Amino acid sequence: MYKIIKTEKLNDVIYSMWVKAPEVASSVQPGQFIILMISEKGERIPLTVADFNREKGLIRIVFQIVGKTSEELSTLEEGNKLFSFIGPLGRKTEIENYGKVITVGGGTGIACIHPIARALKNAGNEVTSIIGARNKNLIIMEEEIKKVSNQLIITTDDGSYGRKGFVTQALKEILGKDPKIKKVWTIGPPIMMKVTCATTKPYAVDTIVSLNSIMVDGTGMCGSCRVTIGGETKLACTDGPEFDGQLVDWVEFSNRLTRYKESENKSWDKYKVYQHECKCGRKEN
């Protein structure tokens, strides 16, 4: 069992949690993910690591409520325990001193970008981070990202904070001005990553994406997370999760993310009804 040490509500839908998992914390690297189960009857969900503390044996995860499991996870409190917490899984980010690099984060992808930007900066890169959301309320981890970047640009769709517009507009502006940008990392909703890749393509800048496919074991056994990269089938869990964004078959990737939509909704609805009826003292969100 894995104890939850600290929880934090980052906004209406996104939560942060530090979990005691010394074995994972001692070997985790930026870009890797974990798989957790809330209870024995729970599903296994992959989450990219948002931060870690090796000395204290802690892993930070950041998640958005998108269904039953994430909603249930959001109700857990400090001192509660998770049934399963496995990792670190996947290949680590290839960190080198590239020179000038950009990290682009959207939604919970901002959290995934965090350890990557930090490692890139520590390796001597000049890191520009662009983080975006629909509105001010949805921007997360601004201070943390600022600390690990040389420059931070914030965009909101409605202009309620930072620049008005999408992350890709800010990205295009920098790429247009600065030919020395060597590499871009982008993590966020599939559509954001896809559009980011389209934005960088004319500039021929290497663009790395992190694919959060549906997984079961996360160790290369089941093949649930297969993605087509440059015409070849790869597993996001063991070949990824990071891939060259220009080679990703985005239509297939997005389709496969909807594989269980119907069941997921059914499970979520049932959970909501249960929460509503039982009034068992769990806090309402």
Added chain:
Amino acid sequence: MAQMIPPKEKMKREPVSMPEQDPKERSHNFKEVPLGYTREQAIYEAQRCLQCKNAKCMKGCPAEINIPKFIEKIVEEDFAGAYLEILKTDDLPAITGRVCPQEEQCQQVCILEKQKKPIAIGRLERFVADWARENNIHGSLPKVSKKEQKVAIVGSGPAGLTCAADLAKLGYEVTIFEALHQPGGVLVYGIPEFRLPKSIVKYEVKEIEKLGVKVITNFVVGATRSVDELTREFDAIFLANGAGAPRFMNIPGENLNDVYSANEFLTRSNLMKAYAFPEYDTPIKIGKRAATIGAGNVAMDSARTALRLGAEKSHIIYRRSRKEVPARAEEVHHAEEEGIIFNFLTLPVKVLGDDKGNVIGMECLKMELGEPDDSGRRRPIPIPGSNFIIEVDMVIDAIGTSANPIVARSATGVKINQWGYFIIDDKTSATTKEGIFAGGDIVRGSATVISAVGDGKIAARAVDEFLSSGKSLRKSK
């Protein structure tokens, strides 16, 4: 006292068949298919055993069970004694009693096989193990003094569990590392509940833990720690991490939403209990018409699982003919009884989908059999222009597995062959690095539970020999 029956009388008796759940009923539930012998049935069947002096059955048993002896105990109605006899060499009797292909092993060499009436050794083994479990009979704890040396076992499937039990009985401190959240490996993620109830696996794993074996779940060797790191903490290592990665046909449309590997389909249903969704959170596709590609045991398990989940039609698509089907005869028989549709001499060439990625059909070619190929079986040859479409809305690839590289990648000096499986000395299961041994499917490819059990036993002996000679992985640094 046991009833003495003259050999002639024994020979006359017909084997006792095992009662089974009705096919119509069972094809809609996940309860076990064979119901097990009653006490009377077991004794009657056991009495048929001729108690051969030179018992050939024992040579056919990779688990090295003293078969005539445990059967004799059944005749004497000493079921506890029979159980303890089996436990001397096999710590997974309720499991092997269910899933071993006895007809190819002990029962194939039974002297009564000549009359097509071999003793139902597997059924008797199952009876004894179930009886012991229900009557709270346990094996005794090892009486040897504890040894200092520590052994790490990677994977808690049949090979790992067997090796662990044997080494614990010799006094070694054994730790099993399991990547998933539950021990058992293929016994929990692969084999369906209706063939092997998970409560039984749980029970036999617990019994092995009682011998002093420590099982650490949620620990991915190759990710959480490398094999190299384990060599610093353990005196010897046995790698039994299983077959691993799924194989696909590499035909167009195979990444459509409703195309599964058998590994994923069965893991969702068995390990994650998706058949009990939404009580359990893991979902699974319930197709109206399912096509399973392949005709091995895993394919039978997949097709029968699809049926139980609610598929109206569940097909087995196989490119060769009925004669070449690699699955156990019993599994094929059960599948047929339940209404699985077999499409022989059929080769899928394309999975068809709609614009949302849903499967709407599968294009296939008709095959004919040509000259024998390297495997000695007649080679299936596509008939040009014979393309036709099978209407299905889900596809399960059950065409085998390939080696998962994550353990091997983290093991310096442990060589693999061109397919990614560990290279070992067959007699000792030693890998190319001294002190590291390997067995089960990560050596053999996809094989059987009992061959993994056999590998675990061979490895345990080799590990004991290695450590008894004063050697250690830690000292070799």
